[in-house]
Amino acid sequence: MTGKLLVTGASGQLGAAVVRHLLETFKVAASSLVAGSRDTAKLSDLASRGVEIRRVDFDDQASLTESLAGVDRVLIVSTDALDASGTRQRQHLAAVEAAKKAGVGRIFYTSMPSADDSLITFAPDHLATEEAIKASCIAYSIFRNGWYMENLFMALPAALASGQWYSASGEGKLAHIARDDIARAIAGGIASPAAGNVTYTLTGETARTSEEIAALASEVTGKPLAVVHVNDEQLAQGMAGAGVPAPYIPTFVSFDANTREGKIAMVTDDAATLSGGKLTSLKDFMEANKAALGA
Numbered sequence: 255m256t257g258k259l260l261v262t263g264a265s266g267q268l269g270a271a272v273v274r275h276l277l278e279t280f281k282v283a284a285s286s287l288v289a290g291s292r293d294t295a296k297l298s299d300l301a302s303r304g305v306e307i308r309r310v311d312f313d314d315q316a317s318l319t320e321s322l323a324g325v326d327r328v329l330i331v332s333t334d335a336l337d338a339s340g341t342r343q344r345q346h347l348a349a350v351e352a353a354k355k356a357g358v359g360r361i362f363y364t365s366m367p368s369a370d371d372s373l374i375t376f377a378p379d380h381l382a383t384e385e386a387i388k389a390s391c392i393a394y395s396i397f398r399n400g401w402y403m404e405n406l407f408m409a410l411p412a413a414l415a416s417g418q419w420y421s422a423s424g425e426g427k428l429a430h431i432a433r434d435d436i437a438r439a440i441a442g443g444i445a446s447p448a449a450g451n452v453t454y455t456l457t458g459e460t461a462r463t464s465e466e467i468a469a470l471a472s473e474v475t476g477k478p479l480a481v482v483h484v485n486d487e488q489l490a491q492g493m494a495g496a497g498v499p500a501p502y503i504p505t506f507v508s509f510d511a512n513t514r515e516g517k518i519a520m521v522t523d524d525a526a527t528l529s530g531g532k533l534t535s536l537k538d539f540m541e542a543n544k545a546a547l548g549a
């Protein structure tokens with residue numbers, strides 16, 4: 255690599271893991287990295303390893319301008335704003351616009367699978383960002399990140415405790431991937447960037463239905479788990495009854511609907527190719543996280 259790379263959101267779980275893999279797995283020099291976060295105090299560990307630290311908040315134009323000074327590549331880590339008011343899209347577009355003004359040579363961006371053909375409520379945020387990146391005429395590597403294995407912690411522990419997993423995903427399949435494998439793949443894609451513009455889809459190696467995931471969770475934990483198939487409305491009602499805040503329910507229901515409609519069933523070898531290593535299997539992931547699953 256030549257000039258400096260800014261990683262935004264470097265205190266987040268994915269951003270921190272990308273920086274760690276750049277340093278440790280791909281042996282990128284700390285002096286070529288700039289780690290950015292809204293809260294730079296969270297990056298003191300990286301500072302002590304020689305990584306330059308800058309404040310980056312997509313809601314703060316001045317921080318974007320200052321953090322991109324002298325930077326020739328930027329990894330824009332998508333933000334976690336889930337509200338329906340367009341916050342995330344506004345934040346991402348501000349970051350792309352600032353990268354353009356700063357004259358960066360390549361944008362790396364964390365998107366989602368099939369951003370252009372998805373039922374997920376926030377897919378339009380990712381699609382608009384991808385389009386803005388393409389319209390900027392800056393070279394790009396877009397990483398369409400599949401669903402983390404870690405997402406299963408939202409439903410499986412309670413499901414395993416009760417023996418029932420309410421799902422509206424029907425027979426739809428999903429190839430979960432460990433967040434750390436995504437981070438390693440992104441770091442690989444940054445350390446040895448493609449020559450042109452590329453869009454990767456980072457998935458696990460095997461797509462499974464909820465029944466197949468339940469069977470695996472049952473095998474690993476020794477607890478019985480039956481999938482109870484419900485429709486979107488019933489799922490939403492169940493979530494409301496369980497205390498899920500109302501604004502989040504349409505998004506969570508859209509995950510199941512998207513899976514049911516086969517829109518996230520793809521399996522690619524992009525993650526393994528970029529990371530140059532074997533991906534964690536769902537079974538190994540569950541074994542390693544037995545305690546979190548309540549076993």
Ligand SMILES: NC(=O)c1ccc[n+]([C@@H]2O[C@H](COP(=O)([O-])OP(=O)(O)OC[C@H]3O[C@@H](n4cnc5c(N)ncnc54)[C@H](OP(=O)(O)O)[C@@H]3O)[C@@H](O)[C@H]2O)c1
Nearest residue numbers: 263264265266267268291292311312332333334400401402
């Ligand atoms: N594929 C999946 O299954 C999946 C699951 C969850 C989330 N995601 C997406 O992937 C991203 C990274 O995931 P994660 O696991 O690292 O989530 P996380 O730990 O919750 O991190 C949230 C990230 O958003 C950044 N952020 C929030 N507001 C920001 C702002 N105003 N300006 C700049 N950055 C801001 C944070 O940066 P700082 O706090 O360092 O400023 C942090 O990197 C998420 O933000 C979300 O877009 C994907």
